[in-house]
Amino acid sequence: MRSEDLRKIAPELDPLRIGTGWKVEELDQMQIFIESTFGDSHPGSGHLDQLVDLVNQGLKKEHMKGARYFTTDICDGESQGHDGINFSLASREMIANMIEIQYSATPYDGCVFLSSCDKGIPAHLKAIARLNVPTIFIPGGVMKAGPNLLTLEQIGMYSAQYERGEIDLDQFMYYKHNACPSCGACSFIGTATTMQIMAEALGLALPGSSVLPVTSQKLKDIAMSAGSYLKTLIEKDIKPSDILTKEAFENAIMVHAAIAGSTNAVMHLPAIAHEAGIELTGDDFDRIHREIPYLLNLRPSGFYPAEYYYYAGGTPAIMEEIKDHLHLDVMTVTGHTLGENLEMLKANGYYDECYKELAPHQIVKTDVIKPASDPINKEGAVAVLRGNLAPEGAVIKHSAVPKPMMETVLKARVFNCEEDAIDAILHHGINPGEAVFIRYEGPKGSGMPEMFYTTEAIASDPELSAAIALLTDGRFSGASKGPAIGHISPEAASGGPIALVKDGDLIEISVSRRSLNIVGIKGERQDLETIDGILARRRAHLKPFKPKYTKGVMALYTQHAVSPMKGGYME
Numbered sequence: 320m321r322s323e324d325l326r327k328i329a330p331e332l333d334p335l336r337i338g339t340g341w342k343v344e345e346l347d348q349m350q351i352f353i354e355s356t357f358g359d360s361h362p363g364s365g366h367l368d369q370l371v372d373l374v375n376q377g378l379k380k381e382h383m384k385g386a387r388y389f390t391t392d393i394c395d396g397e398s399q400g401h402d403g404i405n406f407s408l409a410s411r412e413m414i415a416n417m418i419e420i421q422y423s424a425t426p427y428d429g430c431v432f433l434s435s436c437d438k439g440i441p442a443h444l445k446a447i448a449r450l451n452v453p454t455i456f457i458p459g460g461v462m463k464a465g466p467n468l469l470t471l472e473q474i475g476m477y478s479a480q481y482e483r484g485e486i487d488l489d490q491f492m493y494y495k496h497n498a499c500p501s502c503g504a505c506s507f508i509g510t511a512t513t514m515q516i517m518a519e520a521l522g523l524a525l526p527g528s529s530v531l532p533v534t535s536q537k538l539k540d541i542a543m544s545a546g547s548y549l550k551t552l553i554e555k556d557i558k559p560s561d562i563l564t565k566e567a568f569e570n571a572i573m574v575h576a577a578i579a580g581s582t583n584a585v586m587h588l589p590a591i592a593h594e595a596g597i598e599l600t601g602d603d604f605d606r607i608h609r610e611i612p613y614l615l616n617l618r619p620s621g622f623y624p625a626e627y628y629y630y631a632g633g634t635p636a637i638m639e640e641i642k643d644h645l646h647l648d649v650m651t652v653t654g655h656t657l658g659e660n661l662e663m664l665k666a667n668g669y670y671d672e673c674y675k676e677l678a679p680h681q682i683v684k685t686d687v688i689k690p691a692s693d694p695i696n697k698e699g700a701v702a703v704l705r706g707n708l709a710p711e712g713a714v715i716k717h718s719a720v721p722k723p724m725m726e727t728v729l730k731a732r733v734f735n736c737e738e739d740a741i742d743a744i745l746h747h748g749i750n751p752g753e754a755v756f757i758r759y760e761g762p763k764g765s766g767m768p769e770m771f772y773t774t775e776a777i778a779s780d781p782e783l784s785a786a787i788a789l790l791t792d793g794r795f796s797g798a799s800k801g802p803a804i805g806h807i808s809p810e811a812a813s814g815g816p817i818a819l820v821k822d823g824d825l826i827e828i829s830v831s832r833r834s835l836n837i838v839g840i841k842g843e844r845q846d847l848e849t850i851d852g853i854l855a856r857r858r859a860h861l862k863p864f865k866p867k868y869t870k871g872v873m874a875l876y877t878q879h880a881v882s883p884m885k886g887g888y889m890e
Contacts, residue, residue: 320349320350321426321427321428321452321552322349322350322426322427322428323347323427323610324358325426327343328649329843330621332425333346336574336645337408341384341878345384346384348382348383348384348624349383349384349428349550349553350383350384350386350427350428351378351383351384351385351412351427351428351429351430351546352386352421352422352425352429352430352431352452352548352650353371353374353375353384353385353386353387353388353390353426353430353431353433353844354388354389354390354418354422354430354431354432354433354443354446354742354832355370355371355387355389355419355432355433355434356389356390356392356414356433356434356435356436356439356443357370357371357389357391357433358389358391358392358395360391360392360393360397360510361392361393361394361396361436361510362462362479362499362501362502362503362504362505362744363392363394363435363436363459363502363503363505364391364392364434364436364439364459364503364532365502366503367433367434367435367459367773369842370433370457370538370539370542371387371530371542373539373543374431374433374542374543374545374546375387375468376458376543377542377543377544377546377547378431378543378545378546378549378722379546380434380546380547381546381547381549381550381617383546383549383550383558383817385431386427388418388421388422390414390418390421390442392410392414392434392438392439392442393406393407393410393438393743394436394437394438395407395437395438395510395769395771395796396471396505397717399772400769401768403766404768404769405765405766405873406766406873407437407438407766407768407769408438408586408766408767408768408794408876408880408887409446409766409873409876410438410442411438411441411442411548411587411590412442412876412888413872413876414438414439414442414443414446415442415443415445415449415594415801417444417610418446418450419446419576420445422446422450422452423450426452427452428452428453428553429452429454429549429550429552429553430450430452430453430454431454431455431456431457431545431546431547431549432447432453432454432455432456432457433456433457433458433459433542434458434459435458435459435460435461435503435504435511435515436459436504436510436514437509437510437511437514437583438778439517440511440514440518441514441587441590441591442519443456444456444514444517444518444521444523444587444591444795444844445590445591445594447523447559447580448559448563448591448592448594448595449559449594449802450559451558451559451560452558452559452800453549453552453553453556453557453558454523454549454552454558454559454652455523455525455545455548455549455552455652456518456523456524456652457524457525457528457541457542457545458515458518458519458524458528458529458530458531459495459503459504459515460473460503460504460515460531460532460533460535460538461503461504461505461506461511461512461530461531461533461625461626461628462499462501462502462503462504462505462506462532462533462624462626463500463501463503463506463513463532463533463534463624463626463887464500464506464624465498465499465500465583466623467495467528468623468624469494469497469498470498470505470506470507470618470624470625471498471505471506471507472505472507472509472618472619472677473494473498473501474494474495474498474775474795475493475771475772475775475776475779476489476632476775477490478772478775478781479745479772479775479776479779479780480493482745483745484702485790489785493646497741501533501534502533502881503533503713503740504530505625506514506618506624506625506626507617507618507619507624507625508579508580508615508618508619508620508621508625508628508774509619509796510581510583510584510587510796511624512529512530512628512713512722513578513580513581513583513584513585513693514581514584514587515529515530516530516574516575516578516580516634516637517571517574517575517580517587517588519634520570520571520573520574520575521562521563521567521568521570521571521591521652522562522563522570522639522649522650522652522657523544523559523562523569523651523652524652524655525541525544525548525652525711526634526635526637526651526653526660526661526663526669527629527633527634527664527669527673528541529633529634530625530626530628530633530634530797531629531633531636532626532629535629537629537672541576548652548654549655551654552652552654552737555654556880557650557652557654559595560595561650561756562649562650562651562652563591563592563595563597564597564649565597565599565647566595566600566649567646567749568588568603568649568817569603569607569646570586570645570646570649570657572588572603572607572608573603573607573610573611573644574634574641574643574698574824575588575701576607576608576610576611576613576699576700576701577609577611577612577613577614577615577637577641577699578614578615578617578637579613579615579620579695579699579700579716579719580700580701580720581619581796581803582701582714582715582716582794582795582799582806583769583794583795585601585604585701585703585778585806585884586794586806586886586887587886588886589884589885589886590734590886590887590888592886593635593885593886593888597847600884601703601711601714601884602703602711602712604664604701604703604714605701605702605703605833606699607699607703608698608699608700609698609699610644610698610699611641611644611699612640612641612691612694612695612697612698612699613694613695613696613697613698613699613700613718613847614637614641614678614688614689614690614691614694614695615628615687615689615695616686616687616688616689616695617687619719619799619800620700620716620718620719620800621695623686623687627675627677627680627682627687628687629676630673630674630676630680630687631673631674631677631684631686631687631688632669632670632673632674632684632688633673634660635660635664635670636670636673636684637688638657638661638689639661640688640689640690640691641691642661643738645657647661647873665814686711686882691791695718696718697700697826699718700716700717700718700719701714701715701716701717702714702715702717702830702833703715703833703884704804704828704829704830704833704834704835705833705834705835706834706835706836707816707825707836707847707850707851707854708790708807708816708817708820708826708837709723709807709808709815709816709837710808710809710816711808711809711834711882711884711885712788712802712806712808712816712884713789713804713805713806713807713808713835713884714805714806714884715803715804715805715830715848716795716799716800716803719799719800719801719803719828720801720802720803720819720830721784721801721802723785723786724741724785724786724787724788724802724828725794725829725830725831726826726828726829726830726831727788727827728810728825728826728827728838728839729752729753729754729787729788729825729826729828730753730754730823730824730842731753731754731756731820731821731822731823731824731825731826732749732753732754732755732822732825733756733758733821733822734755734757734758735757735758735759736757736760737760737768737770737772737773737845739758740755740757740773740789741772741773741776743755744773744776744777744780744783744877745776747791749783749787750787751782751783751786751787752786752787752791753787754787754788754789754826754828755773755787755789755790756776756786756790756805756817756820757770757773757789757790757791757793757816758791758792758810758811758817758818758820759792759810759812759864759867760791760792760793760810760811761792761793761807761808761810761811761813761882761883761887762810762812762813762876762880762881762883762887763810763864763877763878763879763880764793764810764811764812764864764867764877765793765877766868766873766877766880766882767793767794767875767880767887768793768794769791769793769794769795769828770789770794770795770799770803770805771779771791771795771796771797771799771800773789774789774795774796774799774800774801774803775799777789777801777802777803778799778800778801782822784801784802785866787802788802788803788804788826788828789801789802789803789804789805790803790807790811790817790835791803791805791807792804792805792807792808792811792812792815792817792828792883794806794883802829804828804835806883806884807835808882808883808884808885810866810883811881812866812877813864813882814858814861814864816854818861818864819854819858819861820837820858821840821857821878822843823840823841823842823882824839824840824844825838825839825840825842825844826838831862834844836850837850837854838850838863840853866878870873875889876889
């Protein structure tokens with residue numbers, strides 16, 4: 320064992336462990352690194368210490384010794400509306416780096432990782448791929464919905480309604496005070512729940528473990544069982560590199576298509592794949608989303624809150640519907656293949672357990688997870704657009720886009736920061752038929768914050784939501800809906816074409832052709848060759864980008880971040 324080799328090299332290790340509280344007899348046991356994002360930072364991490372305790376109990380039953388490490392993540396929701404959101408994507412990189420430091424300073428025989436939310440999960444998955452040690456990931460679960468199925472992603476809409484005087488303060492405060500009734504990830508298919516599902520779809524989390532209600536016994540049982548599975552992985556030397564193959568990533572994208580997952584996964588999965596030495600591109604997402612039907616009737620695109628996901632069978636039920644497309648021979652953390660896992664779940668009564676939870680709600684599985692023969696949409700929810708505005712690509716969640724915005728030509732309104740754009744939207748400074756640009760918000764520009772308040776302001780205005788589009792080199796919340804195109808690459812700070820757009824330019828959006836182009840100047844349509852000449856002249860006069868951050872962690876991140884479509888990781 321790795322720990323035994325280290326003890327032979329470092330005679331100080333045993334006494335230091337004893338000083339930490341280890342018993343002498345525990346020194347000879349398998350030593351397990353337990354990493355979580357526990358902290359009082361937000362609901363998705365505030366309960367993880369309880370799950371860590373259960374993991375430790377399970378390890379003790381297997382005569383293994385766990386050591387707890389913590390690198391707390393931040394909350395995109397709590398970071399909204401101020402510069403805190405700029406630190407969000409950078410935190411993914413720094414959490415992964417800190418885990419690498421913690422583990423590498425004192426190697427262990429295996430690892431258990433626990434997290435629930437937007438940046439903690441992709442940071443953990445990046446670290447798992449980087450360390451390449453036998454590991455199990457435990458998703459931290461999801462909070463229950465509030466009264467009348469109230470969930471947090473609705474608060475942005477209610478905030479915009481309050482700003483416009485459409486609801487009073489008492490109504491607004493009621494919604495705010497009841498949207499998060501417990502710990503866990505927010506109860507909709509946002510980035511947090513999407514990435515829990517992605518961890519399971521990749522084979523790094525146990526079958527049926529993603530998006531479990533935090534109040535469920537099932538989640539506790541998963542935490543307790545991690546030790547026995549991990550022991551097998553260590554004994555068989557099954558490492559993340561045996562699990563994280565190109566086929567495993569393709570499986571994850573198939574599941575992402577079926578659930579209409581957050582567009583942020585289009586950034587996180589390539590970054591995780593990069594750690595595993597695998598190239599994953601926007602073309603992979605676009606190709607697979609064309610082949611896989613969209614099945615999941617959960618918010619924000621559907622009706623039910625995310626706690627219903629497990630009741631309807633969870634990720635295994637999604638996989639059963641798209642089974643003919645999946646690579647069933649990939650290895651997973653059970654020590655069995657994906658295909659073997661799915662067969663075992665059917666044999667051991669897993670689905671009967673799930674469906675018992677649906678009965679009190681008087682709904683059936685197909686209300687939540689549609690059959691592939693009768694999908695919500697024949698294609699997945701995400702498309703990658705390219706053109707003279709986005710040579711490296713841009714992402715649109717077309718399942719949430721009104722039909723008029725799927726094939727349209729709009730007139731550009733350009734803003735160099737989100738604050739100016741949202742002010743114009745809320746105070747009727749934007750007109751139907753306009754393409755609202757928010758630029759210099761990519762990884763190199765400002766850290767790639769999400770434009771949640773802006774998308775909510777648009778989505779809550781019936782006239783604007785059907786008649787304008789939002790385009791940015793930044794990103795969107797997993798809860799976002801409406802006509803939004805993000806991750807435009809190259810970004811403005813790198814001199815991408817989005818930096819050259821001017822008010823009055825004509826912008827053509829075509830989801831069917833997967834194209835995004837500047838097709839006119841000053842409201843007049845021009846051929847693309849003429850447009851190229853005009854853009855070249857504009858580029859000659861483009862002022863060099865002046866970095867927003869010149870010191871600290873954000874200077875480090877923005878200087879070294881790659882483009883949004885590559886994953887926004889640091890190189």
